Amino acid sequence: MITAYISIGSNVEREHYLPAGVAAVAQLATSWRMSRVFEAEPVGFDGDNFFNSVVEIKTSLSLATLQQSLKAIERQLGRPENATKNQSRTIDLDILLYGDVISECSPKLPRSDLYKFAFVLWPMSELCPELVIPGQQQTIAELWQKFSPQQQLWPVE
Numbered sequence: 368m369i370t371a372y373i374s375i376g377s378n379v380e381r382e383h384y385l386p387a388g389v390a391a392v393a394q395l396a397t398s399w400r401m402s403r404v405f406e407a408e409p410v411g412f413d414g415d416n417f418f419n420s421v422v423e424i425k426t427s428l429s430l431a432t433l434q435q436s437l438k439a440i441e442r443q444l445g446r447p448e449n450a451t452k453n454q455s456r457t458i459d460l461d462i463l464l465y466g467d468v469i470s471e472c473s474p475k476l477p478r479s480d481l482y483k484f485a486f487v488l489w490p491m492s493e494l495c496p497e498l499v500i501p502g503q504q505q506t507i508a509e510l511w512q513k514f515s516p517q518q519q520l521w522p523v524e
Contacts, residue, residue, distance in 0.1 A: 368397060368425045371433060372463040372494070374480060374487050378409065379457045381418040384444055388458045389422060391440040395433065396424035402490030404523040410484065411453040418523060421463065421490035430465050434474055437462065463487060467501045477501055485516035 373392055377384040385404065393399045401422040408416055426433060437460040442448055445457040463478045470476040477500050480487045488511050491498075496508035 368427060369466040371424050371426055371465045372491065373422045373424065373437065374419070374459070374461045374463050374478070374490075375422060376417045376419040376459040376486065377457060378415045378417040378455050379445075381415075384457045385418045385420065387444055388440065388460060389420070391444070392422050392424065392437070392460065395428060395436055396426050399424045400494065402493045405486055405489060405520050406523050407486040407520045408518050409453075409455075410518055412455075414455040417486065419486040419490065421487065421494055423494050430462075430468060430470075430474070430476075433465065434462060463491065464498075464501065469502045477503075481507075481510070485514065485518060485520045488514055489520060 375385060375388045375392065377388065389401060399422055402420050404418050404420045406416050407419050428436065441458050441460055450456060461478055461480065462474050462476065463481055465476055468476050481491065481500065491507045492511035496506060498507050500507065
């Protein structure tokens with residue numbers, strides 16, 4: 368079994384699509400858990416606020432199969448196959464970490480979003496604060512402690 372961390376976000380009918388995305392990702396796992404849901408302002412474009420979370424899964428799927436499965440879920444939940452960054456979306460599913468894998472090809476791992484976005488790092492700090500990032504010598508908690516968010520972010524009650 369591999370432990371993987373998946374970032375989930377939605378800013379189109381987010382009360383529907385975020386839970387639908389979580390449920391679909393859970394089907395790929397033998398066990399799973401998730402962070403709280405956070406509301407965040409969009410980064411890089413004007414649009415509705417996002418709901419974001421991170422899901423930790425234990426899976427027997429290969430990295431390639433997991434990536435293909437997540438892209439299929441995105442399409443099933445209404446995200447166009449040719450969707451670009453910096454636009455509203457029904458669902459966004461990104462692999463942040465896949466075990467100890469470090470990869471420079473798609474998907475790049477660890478995903479650079481860990482170092483850039485509070486909507487990824489804050490949920491990760493809840494799920495696995497003591498996890499050492501592959502190829503680094505710092506934990507998620509240490510990274511979060513040093514992080515200076517560039518966007519507004521708050522937990523959804």
